[in-house]
Amino acid sequence: xxxxxxxxxxxxxxxxxxxxxxxxxxxxxxxxxxxxxxxxxxxxxxxxxxxxxxxxxxxxxxxxxxxxxxxxxxxxxxxxxxxxxxxxxxxxxxxxxxxxxxxxxxxxxxxxxxxxxxxxxxxxxxxxxxxxxxxxxxxxxxxxxxxxxxxxxxxxxxxxxxxxxxxxxxxxxxxxxxxxxxxx
Numbered sequence: 082x083x084x085x086x087x088x089x090x091x092x093x094x095x096x097x098x099x100x101x102x103x104x105x106x107x108x109x110x111x112x113x114x115x116x117x118x119x120x121x122x123x124x125x126x127x128x129x130x131x132x133x134x135x136x137x138x139x140x141x142x143x144x145x146x147x148x149x150x151x152x153x154x155x156x157x158x159x160x161x162x163x164x165x166x167x168x169x170x171x172x173x174x175x176x177x178x179x180x181x182x183x184x185x186x187x188x189x190x191x192x193x194x195x196x197x198x199x200x201x202x203x204x205x206x207x208x209x210x211x212x213x214x215x216x217x218x219x220x221x222x223x224x225x226x227x228x229x230x231x232x233x234x235x236x237x238x239x240x241x242x243x244x245x246x247x248x249x250x251x252x253x254x255x256x257x258x259x260x261x262x263x264x265x
Contacts, residue, residue, distance in 0.1 A: 103148045111184040162187045185210045189227045193236045
């Protein structure tokens with residue numbers, strides 16, 4: 082019985098880390114796609130970009146469908162996401178937010194709205210992306226904007242939003258396990 086529990090926990094951690102890697106690939110792909118479009122590159126194709134970015138990690142990633150679905154979801158809803166983000170960070174017009182932060186916010190808000198993962202996981206994952214790829218204050222900015230979205234856009238129960246950037250490693254691991262459990 083104990084061994085089954087341990088195997089299940091290991092499986093959950095692997096799935097969670099695979100999803101985190103998937104989100105990194107989504108962020109890289111959205112960044113490249115947006116950059117190429119802004120540069121006037123008529124050949125910019127999201128599927129081609131995602132496939133190229135997945136290739137080096139295909140074995141470790143496993144679930145490539147998640148990457149494509151998340152990328153497509155964000156791109157298909159980009160105008161709606163940007164409109165919802167505007168009032169959440171009124172001092173920062175969406176086009177002046179750093180491209181990495183803007184795409185992290187889009188991913189996080191999309192995941193909050195689609196409820197594929199629990200809200201805490203969506204916010205925490207976005208904060209982790211911002212810590213890894215954004216500037217020094219990106220994680221606090223992302224946490225604040227997504228926490229406000231969670232409360233103001235009616236994406237969860239009131240009073241249930243925690244400061245994701247201050248979560249302990251234990252809470253983070255628990256949230257990742259919840260994500261993996263919700264996929265089983």
